[in-house]
Amino acid sequence: xxxxSSRTHEESVDFAVLMDGDGESGVPHGAKLLRFAEAVVSGxxxxxxxxxxxxxxxxxxxxxxxxxxxISNFERMVRIADATGISIGPMSEEDHALVRExxxxxxxxxx
Amino acid sequence: MTTISYxxxxxxxxxxxAQAHSRFWExxxxxxxxxxxxxxxxxAREARAAPQCRLCLAARAALSPAAVTGKHxxxxxxxxxxxxAVHRIVTDAARLSPSWYRKRIESGLSDGHYVEIVGIVxxxxxxxxxxxxxxxxxxxxxxxxxxxxxxxxxxxxxxDEGWVPxxxxxxxxxxxxxxxxxxxxxxxxxxxxLVPDAVRTLKDLSAVHYxxxxxxxxxxxxxxGALTRxxxxxxxxxxxxxxxxxx
Numbered sequence: 001x002x003x004x005s006s007r008t009h010e011e012s013v014d015f016a017v018l019m020d021g022d023g024e025s026g027v028p029h030g031a032k033l034l035r036f037a038e039a040v041v042s043g044x045x046x047x048x049x050x051x052x053x054x055x056x057x058x059x060x061x062x063x064x065x066x067x068x069x070x071i072s073n074f075e076r077m078v079r080i081a082d083a084t085g086i087s088i089g090p091m092s093e094e095d096h097a098l099v100r101e102x103x104x105x106x107x108x109x110x111x
Numbered sequence: 112m113t114t115i116s117y118x119x120x121x122x123x124x125x126x127x128x129a130q131a132h133s134r135f136w137e138x139x140x141x142x143x144x145x146x147x148x149x150x151x152x153x154x155a156r157e158a159r160a161a162p163q164c165r166l167c168l169a170a171r172a173a174l175s176p177a178a179v180t181g182k183h184x185x186x187x188x189x190x191x192x193x194x195x196a197v198h199r200i201v202t203d204a205a206r207l208s209p210s211w212y213r214k215r216i217e218s219g220l221s222d223g224h225y226v227e228i229v230g231i232v233x234x235x236x237x238x239x240x241x242x243x244x245x246x247x248x249x250x251x252x253x254x255x256x257x258x259x260x261x262x263x264x265x266x267x268x269x270x271d272e273g274w275v276p277x278x279x280x281x282x283x284x285x286x287x288x289x290x291x292x293x294x295x296x297x298x299x300x301x302x303x304x305l306v307p308d309a310v311r312t313l314k315d316l317s318a319v320h321y322x323x324x325x326x327x328x329x330x331x332x333x334x335x336g337a338l339t340r341x342x343x344x345x346x347x348x349x350x351x352x353x354x355x356x357x358x
Contacts (some may be wrong), residue, residue: 004330
């Protein structure tokens with residue numbers, strides 16, 4: 001959906017940051033958003049506090065709350081997918097190419 | 112009923128979060144389709160304890176989780192196979208496999224019991240992750256409500272796109288017609304439809320945390336909040352990658 005939304009908004013996004021977590025995503029405030037996501041998923045309380053302050057300072061409290069909502073939403077969605085073994089559904093050639101380019105195929109479910 | 116409030120948070124949190132989380136808390140406490148209220152709350156307690164479980168920590172560190180044997184550090188009297196399901200979904204979901212799922216079923220967990228566990232664990236994970244993100248204390252789990260599970264199982268189920276049976280995409284004219292617009296939904300929404308109330312909770316929480324389901328596939332739609340859709344999807348993609356999620 002990032003690819004589709006960036007096209008809709010005519011933004012140039014570097015999808016590699018999704019896997020690396022580093023670099024310029026092309027999304028406004030992307031670095032602070034990514035740091036906050038990482039702190040929530042795998043950081044310490046101190047990491048979260050630092051990332052929270054940085055994001056709130058740059059984007060405001062409302063954006064911080066919205067970001068917390070999205071991150072926690074996907075903590076749920078990934079577990080639904082993994083715990084039920086759902087198939088990803090039909091993918092276009094472009095989808096396949098992006099999966100290969102980013103190395104997402106290494107996350108493919110085991111049998 | 113336990114009403115969740117975030118009024119003491121350092122940053123102001125819009126009230127629909129506390130309202131949606133309180134609705135989940137209320138449903139968590141009540142008997143479900145396959146588990147009693149007490150068992151449902153026990154599943155939530157196990158989910159919160161799982162990250163500290165020594166067996167889970169060892170399994171997560173191992174090349175293959177199957178290489179690690181032993182018993183979980185449990186905090187309930189749920190069956191061992193249910194405890195294993197809860198702990199693994201919390202701590203190592205990306206390495207769950209069809210064979211692991213089949214073993215859960217062979218060891219006495221019905222598919223309905225399993226899907227209801229998934230529903231509880233994932234909803235709780237979003238509430239707790241939100242609290243961690245905002246630096247607010249985790250709300251105490253609700254007091255269970257007495258009663259028996261309904262045993263409800265949708266009349267139409269198919270095993271087509273996952274390990275578990277699901278309501279078919281075309282759900283028009285069925286009791287499950289409210290779960291998604293007939294014929295138009297993703298597998299991640301259908302995934303828990305063996306327990307329809309788990310999908311209803313998912314929709315309720317998603318509408319507050321992210322987007323209403325009907326808007327998820329509309330790339331130009333944002334929630335009218337402080338983030339653009341691209342900022343939301345950047346977060347979504349990074350969280351999925353950090354969790355090593357293929358989907």
